[in-house]
Amino acid sequence: MTLPSTPSILLVGCGKLGGALLDGWLASPTPPHIIVVDRHRSSSDDTFSVVRAASDIPSTFTPDIIVLAVKPATAEDAISALGESLGSRMKKAALLSVMAGRTCAALSDATSKSGATLPILRAMPNTPSAIGAGISGFYASPQATEEQTSLCHELLFAVGDVVRVDSEEDLLAVTAVSGSGPAYVFLLAELLEKAGEAHGLSQTTARRLARGTIYGAGRMLDDMPDDAADLRKAVTSPNGTTAAALNVLMAPDAWPSNISKAIDAATKRADELAG
Numbered sequence: 068m069t070l071p072s073t074p075s076i077l078l079v080g081c082g083k084l085g086g087a088l089l090d091g092w093l094a095s096p097t098p099p100h101i102i103v104v105d106r107h108r109s110s111s112d113d114t115f116s117v118v119r120a121a122s123d124i125p126s127t128f129t130p131d132i133i134v135l136a137v138k139p140a141t142a143e144d145a146i147s148a149l150g151e152s153l154g155s156r157m158k159k160a161a162l163l164s165v166m167a168g169r170t171c172a173a174l175s176d177a178t179s180k181s182g183a184t185l186p187i188l189r190a191m192p193n194t195p196s197a198i199g200a201g202i203s204g205f206y207a208s209p210q211a212t213e214e215q216t217s218l219c220h221e222l223l224f225a226v227g228d229v230v231r232v233d234s235e236e237d238l239l240a241v242t243a244v245s246g247s248g249p250a251y252v253f254l255l256a257e258l259l260e261k262a263g264e265a266h267g268l269s270q271t272t273a274r275r276l277a278r279g280t281i282y283g284a285g286r287m288l289d290d291m292p293d294d295a296a297d298l299r300k301a302v303t304s305p306n307g308t309t310a311a312a313l314n315v316l317m318a319p320d321a322w323p324s325n326i327s328k329a330i331d332a333a334t335k336r337a338d339e340l341a342g
């Protein structure tokens with residue numbers, strides 16, 4: 068997807084999620100001007116540069132948006148280092164946090180301590196962003212300008228779909244459903260593959276069948292307006308093989324209860340990460 072302008076982005080933290088966002092932005096026909104701060108990332112090319120610490124950010128660089136993609140526990144240290152390095156240049160930026168938990172109030176506090184109270188925007192993307200197939204929940208605090216909000220929206224939209232939420236609190240459930248969600252689907256792929264092998268298929272065949280099934284079902288969910296329940300019923304012949312499997316999976320103490328408990332646990336953990 069195309070970004071409308073070429074904003075200056077400071078990406079702080081380029082691990083699994085930051086790296087996924089970076090890959091997505093670099094694939095845009097109009098990639099933003101990006102500087103990455105991460106001591107564990109060394110490769111760079113013509114379209115972006117990497118520095119190992121905030122103190123190495125070039126003095127000529129004034130970011131429009133600072134994207135914070137470090138672990139929540141290191142957020143305050145990272146913000147403080149940015150304040151020291153950027154000085155008054157920090158005041159021109161907005162802060163887009165993609166971290167689980169940390170609230171706008173806490174982040175605003177941390178930026179104030181570092182010498183500039185930045186408008187805070189929060190997003191919860193997911194790792195399919197690396198291939199332009201992410202989905203992000205997005206919240207903009209009232210302090211963010213329309214321009215900053217639409218720029219962050221475009222950055223997220225460059226790596227997939229964006230769902231804007233009006234209440235910051237909703238990001239807890241977004242984190243549990245779609246931020247962590249790819250892991251649940253990958254687990255399903257792992258388990259289907261193992262079960263296929265247990266029934267005599269080679270690993271290669273079982274893997275191909277498991278992945279192809281998840282891909283195809285995902286495409287149907289994306290392409291067709293039908294409820295997921297109706298798509299499920301269309302596979303299920305009366306007294307057939309699918310019914311035999313679903314009787315196991317849909318027993319009240321199986322998936323209905325386990326998925327609900329899993330999302331409760333992830334939501335609770337997102338809240339705890341707020342500190």
Ligand SMILES: NC(=O)C1=CN([C@@H]2O[C@H](COP(=O)(O)OP(=O)(O)OC[C@H]3O[C@@H](n4cnc5c(N)ncnc54)[C@H](O)[C@@H]3O)[C@@H](O)[C@H]2O)C=CC1
Pocket residue numbers: 079080081082083084085086104105106107121136137138139141144145148165166167191192193194246247
């Ligand atoms: N992995 C995922 O699927 C998702 C992660 N998130 C959020 O993204 C954030 C990062 O998570 P991951 O990418 O999984 O972690 P990660 O551990 O893969 O990446 C964190 C990166 O930050 C760097 N870093 C640490 N302190 C730094 C500092 N002071 N300055 C610059 N860089 C620093 C590390 O070297 C590392 O490369 C977390 O807050 C998490 O809640 C959000 C959505 C999905």
Ligand SMILES: O=C(O)[C@@H]1CCC=N1
Pocket residue numbers: 167242246247
């Ligand atoms: O596991 C986590 O805490 C992060 C947030 C959503 C996905 N990964």
